[in-house]
Amino acid sequence: MTGQHKIGSGFGFSSTADDVLRGIDLSGKLAVVTGGYSGLGLETTRALVKAGAHVVVPARRPDAAAEALGGIAEVDSLDLGDLSSVQGFADRFLASGRSIDLQINNAAIMASPETRVGPGWEAQFATNHLGHFALVNRLWPALVAGGGARVVSVSSTGHRRSDIRWDDLEFRQGYDKWEAYGQAKTANVLFAVQLDALGKDSGVRAFSLHPGGILTPLQRHLERSEMVGYGWIDEDGNPTQHFKNTEQGAATQVWAATSPQLDGLGGVFCEDCEVAEVSTDDSPGVRPYAIDPASAARLWTVSAELTGVNAFG
Template identity: 85%
Template sequence: MSAQHKIGSGFGHDSTADDVLAGIDLTGKLAIVTGGYSGLGLETTKALAKAGAQVVVPARRPDAARELLGDLAEVDELDLGSLESVKAFAERFLASGRSVDIVIDNAGIMASPETRVGPGWEAQFATNHLGHFALVNRLWPAISAGAADGGARVVSVSSTGHRRSDIRWDDLEFRLGYDKWEAYGQAKTANVLFAVQLDALGKDSGVRAFALHPGGILTPLQRHLEKQEMVDFGWIDEDGNALNPAFKSPEQGAATQVWAATSPQLDGLGGVFLEDCEVAEVSSDEAPGVRPYAIDPAAAERLWTVSAQLTGVNAFG
């Protein structure tokens, strides 16, 4: 029986990261939040630190991150589009001898112009999925050590954008023609499938994984979009003001990933897709929820195998 059903969390669309952390003490816990210095990542870092966690923020722009975060978090350098950078960060962290209780794969890019990174990979798939895949696998010794101390969680920040595309098994790299939104959709589907397979592989070690849609929020994630495109979508007006009443504040947008990372309501669960601080229902139409192809165990296993081949990294190989 699928666990992909609502559990009655009591939280919802308007809940904030502070709301879901009420009464939760994270003292002694260590969290790694990629991109934790901008947009939802910044609000996530603030909330976790406020609850007592030690937060490590690997950042593509470490100087900017340090300026924004001050003493709120430990900052290190990480470019998810570079496997060498991922390896270097992981080695530095593992050398510190610390265990990890929470990993939030928050950083990402959306609807970018066609860009190639590494050995020619499409940038959205490479940055949003492959970089995080390699990071978590390389950090696995520290994550499994954290699990031994009472459980660890890995949170993969996806989006309803996963509905735009299944995995393009015959053309992962968009060699046959590039569409920025389809590429984003594939990357977000990959984020969900990653959590499904990681949970299957890690749960016996005490590591549970979740994927989620944070909600619609105006953040620097939209940096690749033209203003007129967002006006046409009905997101903003001609003056740049938010129009869509369903949009969230950054504090609300960070809530679901913080809930995924910390809530005792999710104890015993894993490999499920969340939205609005709740387990989502499966949906095959325009209704809210997660598409069946994004939580398919066979597809998740297949993507894991492909990702391990591409990155040369597999903690479970």
């Protein structure tokens, strides 16, 4: 992993996806964006298409995705909580013979009521991490085929809420929706650390990021009173000043996927279109446990055992 330190990108909190793509031509590039039809994902898809990329959006609700995208992107079916669905999408894509230049693992659920999917997995860990883990491993032939792909794992500051609960990954000993979200977001960071370590010799680099606070359908499981209590919105439902709009919120994942400023780097956590610093207090940055190489390797092994998929096994 490269040093987790700022590089002086020149971008920041208010930069938009269009800002970071200015001067970048993505013609001939293919991007896969999970959840690329809603919230930050939709803005990410729009920006990439505007820069010339062909975008494939695998969606749990393909009809809704097609309607939201209005024909600007290719839509296929994918439920990240169902490993057979993940395999189905990957098989269809690989059969097309195309390579992937950019993969943005953007789809997520947050603070959901206790839900079990697959063989009884906790849904946030399964959807946000295990589904994406299986997807990337199954798509690996297409990622290496282009000779220089990037995989972007969308995490958040939510990773600060919990390290990986090695003794109770599935919350069998009592469920807490925010701890479960925190564990899943830490997993997103660790996934990028290990994927980069495994993939860089094949030309595949991985990054993780915090997009910022943005009000999107991700908050669907939260009551308005909860969000007022957190200071996210006022009594009228308006976002507070520390929130970004979707154009700003999509910027860091687009920057991580495309910026030449990151050439030669990988395995780092980004925020506000910049490589983040390591933080152990309330200052911005990434927690040390989320970028620990030993934990990243351990989580990869556990995830491969759970999903039965490992491109490097």
